[in-house]
Amino acid sequence: MPMIDADGCLLNVSVEGRDGGPTLMLSNSLGCTLQMWEPQMKALTQLFRVIRYDRRGHGKSDVPPGPYSMERFGRDVLAILDDLNIEKVHWCGLSMGGMVGQWLGANAPERLDKIILSNTACYYADPTNWLNRIKAVKEGGLASVADTVIAGWLTADFREREPQITANMKAMLLATPVQGYLACCEALSTLDQRALLPKIKSPTLVIAGRHDMATPLAAGELIRSQIPRASLTIFDAAHISNVEQPHAFTDAVVGFLTQR
Numbered sequence: 001m002p003m004i005d006a007d008g009c010l011l012n013v014s015v016e017g018r019d020g021g022p023t024l025m026l027s028n029s030l031g032c033t034l035q036m037w038e039p040q041m042k043a044l045t046q047l048f049r050v051i052r053y054d055r056r057g058h059g060k061s062d063v064p065p066g067p068y069s070m071e072r073f074g075r076d077v078l079a080i081l082d083d084l085n086i087e088k089v090h091w092c093g094l095s096m097g098g099m100v101g102q103w104l105g106a107n108a109p110e111r112l113d114k115i116i117l118s119n120t121a122c123y124y125a126d127p128t129n130w131l132n133r134i135k136a137v138k139e140g141g142l143a144s145v146a147d148t149v150i151a152g153w154l155t156a157d158f159r160e161r162e163p164q165i166t167a168n169m170k171a172m173l174l175a176t177p178v179q180g181y182l183a184c185c186e187a188l189s190t191l192d193q194r195a196l197l198p199k200i201k202s203p204t205l206v207i208a209g210r211h212d213m214a215t216p217l218a219a220g221e222l223i224r225s226q227i228p229r230a231s232l233t234i235f236d237a238a239h240i241s242n243v244e245q246p247h248a249f250t251d252a253v254v255g256f257l258t259q260r
């Protein structure tokens with residue numbers, strides 16, 4: 001896996017799949033590494049060259065001091081594409097990955113082909129939840145918020161049915177560097193990309209989870225309504241819908257990216 005330099009921050013990047021095929025870039029949720037996409041990889045690598053990466057502050061990437069911002073995360077993606085000599089990619093980002101996709105779609109439209117914005121928001125009306133989470137993590141580490149976060153990621157039904165997957169997701173969250181996690185929460189506490197959405201001209205699919213409390217269905221509907229010609233698909237899932245509904249998620253991604 002190459003480590004790619006983005007303004008002095010080394011980012012852990014993985015490139016797999018079909019050589020010479022269209023390229024699809026996957027972008028993670030807060031507290032997740034590129035491993036979050038494992039349920040999709042077998043199918044996606046048969047059709048696409050798939051780029052995954054650990055966002056700065058996460059996984060095997062560097063953890064430079066904050067503040068971070070969606071612009072910073074977007075420029076990290078452009079550094080990866082430049083380094084790999086890739087002009088244009090399809091984008092699939094979940095949660096923060098979807099927020100980075102919004103930034104790129106509006107600010108670097110020449111680098112994105114089709115865009116999938118999954119379980120995401122363009123702003124938070126009230127930053128209190130993020131400020132509370134920052135305080136809790138500063139005081140008690142990620143362990144102090146992990147069960148609440150996991151309850152937002154996966155429905156109770158799924159957690160009961162799939163204890164091993166749930167435990168793996170929790171371990172991934174708990175392994176996140178605290179400084180990187182906090183710097184991302186700070187970026188989320190001031191997020192407001194509402195003005196960017198009408199500037200996105202790429203074909204866009206918005207995915208939302210019927211049981212997603214972190215970025216509710218209404219947040220997905222707002223994004224859909226503001227991006228010209230965007231469509232919305234809803235899954236019976238909480239926040240991390242690609243893990244909770246892996247087959248439906250993969251089918252939606254493949255269907256959207258391969259339709260003419």
Ligand SMILES: O=C(O)CC1=CCC(=O)O1
Nearest residue numbers: 029030095096149152214
């Ligand atoms: O991890 C969470 O609590 C939910 C979330 C919001 C933005 C993001 O990337 O994840």
